[in-house]
Amino acid sequence: MICYKCRKEVENAKVCPNCGADLKIFYKVKNLSNVYYNDALEKANARDLSGAVVSLRNSLKFNKYNINARNLLGLVYFELGEFVDALCEWVISKNYQSEDNLANKYLEEIQENQGRLETINHTIKKYNQAYSLCVEGNYDMAAIQLKKLITMDYKMIKSFQLLALVYIKEGKFDQAKKVLREAQKIDTDNPLISRYIKLVIKELKKRPRVKKQSNDTISYMEGNDEIIRPKRFQYYSVGSSILYLIMGLFIGTLAAAFLLLPNAQKNANTEANQKLKSSNETVSMKEGEITSLKAKVKELEGKLKTDGSTADQMQNTKNTYEALLNAYVMYIGKDYVGSGDLLASIDTKYLSENAVNTYNTINAQISDSYMNTLFAQGTASYKKSDYQGAITSLLKVVNKDQAYKAGDAAFYLAQAYAKAGDIASAQKYYQYIVDSFPATKKATTAKNFLMTHPAAPQPAADPNAQQQQADPNAQQQQPVTQ
Numbered sequence: 001m002i003c004y005k006c007r008k009e010v011e012n013a014k015v016c017p018n019c020g021a022d023l024k025i026f027y028k029v030k031n032l033s034n035v036y037y038n039d040a041l042e043k044a045n046a047r048d049l050s051g052a053v054v055s056l057r058n059s060l061k062f063n064k065y066n067i068n069a070r071n072l073l074g075l076v077y078f079e080l081g082e083f084v085d086a087l088c089e090w091v092i093s094k095n096y097q098s099e100d101n102l103a104n105k106y107l108e109e110i111q112e113n114q115g116r117l118e119t120i121n122h123t124i125k126k127y128n129q130a131y132s133l134c135v136e137g138n139y140d141m142a143a144i145q146l147k148k149l150i151t152m153d154y155k156m157i158k159s160f161q162l163l164a165l166v167y168i169k170e171g172k173f174d175q176a177k178k179v180l181r182e183a184q185k186i187d188t189d190n191p192l193i194s195r196y197i198k199l200v201i202k203e204l205k206k207r208p209r210v211k212k213q214s215n216d217t218i219s220y221m222e223g224n225d226e227i228i229r230p231k232r233f234q235y236y237s238v239g240s241s242i243l244y245l246i247m248g249l250f251i252g253t254l255a256a257a258f259l260l261l262p263n264a265q266k267n268a269n270t271e272a273n274q275k276l277k278s279s280n281e282t283v284s285m286k287e288g289e290i291t292s293l294k295a296k297v298k299e300l301e302g303k304l305k306t307d308g309s310t311a312d313q314m315q316n317t318k319n320t321y322e323a324l325l326n327a328y329v330m331y332i333g334k335d336y337v338g339s340g341d342l343l344a345s346i347d348t349k350y351l352s353e354n355a356v357n358t359y360n361t362i363n364a365q366i367s368d369s370y371m372n373t374l375f376a377q378g379t380a381s382y383k384k385s386d387y388q389g390a391i392t393s394l395l396k397v398v399n400k401d402q403a404y405k406a407g408d409a410a411f412y413l414a415q416a417y418a419k420a421g422d423i424a425s426a427q428k429y430y431q432y433i434v435d436s437f438p439a440t441k442k443a444t445t446a447k448n449f450l451m452t453h454p455a456a457p458q459p460a461a462d463p464n465a466q467q468q469q470a471d472p473n474a475q476q477q478q479p480v481t482q
Contacts, residue, residue, distance in 0.1 A: 033063035040069070044076055049157075049187040052076050067093050071102050080187060081156025083120050123154050130162060139166050150182065157187055164196050173200045320350040324359060331362050337377075340370030344400070371397055375409055382416050390416040398429070407433055411442045414449075423453055 003010045006019040014023050040055035056073040059066055074089035087110070093103040110117055126149050133142035146163035149156065160183035167176035177200045183193050327342035343363050348356050378393035394413040397404050404410075414429035430446035437443050 029062045033059045033066050033069065035059075036062070037066060037069040037072070040072060040076075044072065047185075047187065048189045049076050049080055050190045053080075065096055067097050067101060067103075070096075071106070074103065074106065081123070081154065081158060083124065083154070119152070120154055123149065123152055123156060127156055127159055127162075130159070134162065134166060139170060142166055150179070155186060157183060157190065157193075160186075161192055161196065164193075164200075168196070168200065168203075173203045176200050177204070316347075317350040320346055324351065324355060327362060331366060336366040336369040337373050340366055340374075341396070344396070371401065371404060375405065378409070378416075379412055382412055382419075385419070387416045387420040391420065402432065403436065407437045407440075407442060411446070414446065418449065418453075427453065 002008065003016040003019065003021055003023065006016060006021070008016070008019075010016050010023065014027075015021070016023060036055045036059035040052040040059065043049075043052040043055060053073065053076055056069050056076065059069040060073070063069075070089050070093040074086040074093070077083075077086035077089065087107070090103040090106050094101060094107065098104075110120075126145055130142045130145035130149065133139070133145065143163060143166050146159050146166065149159040150163065160179055164176045164179045164183070167173070167179065177197065180193055180197050180200065183190070184197075187193065323342045323346050327339045327346070330336075330339035330342065339362065343359065343366075346359065348359060351359060374393045374397045378390045378397065381387070381389035381393060391413065394409050394416060397409040398413055402410055410429045411433050414426045414433065417423075417426035417429065427450060430449050433440075433446040434443050434450070
């Protein structure tokens with residue numbers, strides 16, 4: 001222990017060995033300070049913060065160097081919203097004991113967290129503004145400010161008290177009571193809050209709760225509102241409630257039908273008209289294309305009759321336009337395979353620029369459908385053992401895109417050739433699979449086939465026959481004997 005007079009360590013001596021001061025009374029005073037501190041600690045745990053403040057002040061009155069009491073007083077002040085008082089207590093505590101002191105931690109947490117410090121300052125400013133508004137008599141604006149304050153993270157007990165006073169001033173005792181009950185959750189035995197609650201309850205008791213009316217109604221006050229209702233309520237049975245519910249649903253359905261159906265029908269008619277208009281435009285455009293192609297064919301027929309020098313070229317051009325016309329007609333009829341076959345036979349060098357555009361448009365539109373349909377037909381024919389049909393369909397696909405579907409078309413074509421007995425053609429496409437798709441199951445099958453069906457060797461050439469072919473007039477020489 002430290003001597004109160006010379007501030008030197010005296011351990012447990014009753015008389016200071018350094019200055020001779022009597023320490024008996026000092027021991028009693030220090031113990032009394034600790035008693036008040038323990039009492040304050042119990043009250044703080046029970047959220048009797050006001051009582052804890054009184055006990056802690058008494059503790060510090062007897063021993064101002066009681067660091068634990070001073071730190072706890074700062075915490076209680078902080079919980080009550082007395083932020084400035086809390087900081088003051090912690091600063092004093094730090095000055096009395098600079099090391100091994102929790103006050104250092106509390107101060108550092110506040111100083112390092114600028115957001116928390118700004119929130120505390122904002123809370124204090126808002127409270128001061130609300131207080132000024134109350135002094136000026138502007139209670140409505142003050143109530144708005146105080147309502148915001150009591151919902152913030154750092155609550156001030158004074159905000160609850162001031163808001164309750166505003167409500168009491170305006171006669172809103174029910175709301176004042178509610179605010180005071182919320183304040184009691186922070187500080188259970190605050191004497192000022194208890195005083196306000198007694199006042200509010202006293203005023204509420206003065207009000208008549210129920211008042212009979214001559215027209216068989218009763219009224220009562222709820223806050224500042226007067227509630228009037230019939231004295232007797234009409235209660236409905238379960239059956240009648242269900243009946244009313246069904247009737248309500250039926251009426252609602254009829255109302256929806258009358259209100260929504262005309263609008264839905266109007267939208268449907270509008271959509272149908274738009275589709276019809278779009279279809280007519282498409283048909284007109286396609287008819288224009290067909291008319292243009294027919295006119296071109298007719299023009300070429302006329303030229304064939306008058307110009308005989310270029311008859312072959314004119315005939316080829318005429319045939320090309322006829323094929324394009326038929327392909328276009330098939331495209332309109334959604335015969336994509338027939339249209340694609342005709343397009344494949346067309347040489348675009350005989351077409352004009354507009355005709356080439358038509359050709360490209362049709363080809364782009366049917367390309368995917370054409371290839372998919374032919375591939376599906378080819379594989380279906382193969383599975384039905386119609387190998388010639390499979391070869392016909394798949395050969396068209398492979399000629400247009402040899403790697404179609406990652407080589408599946410070429411593989412099925414090779415399989416069809418093999419099943420049909422055309423080993424040479426099968427070897428050709430199997431070899432393509434091995435070269436183009438080596439790390440696949442198709443390539444493994446192709447390798448096995450090529451190993452079991454090697455290419456037939458070419459017959460050796462006869463040198464005499466080659467010599468005779470090279471010089472048919474030369475005579476055959478006899479070997480010379482020695």
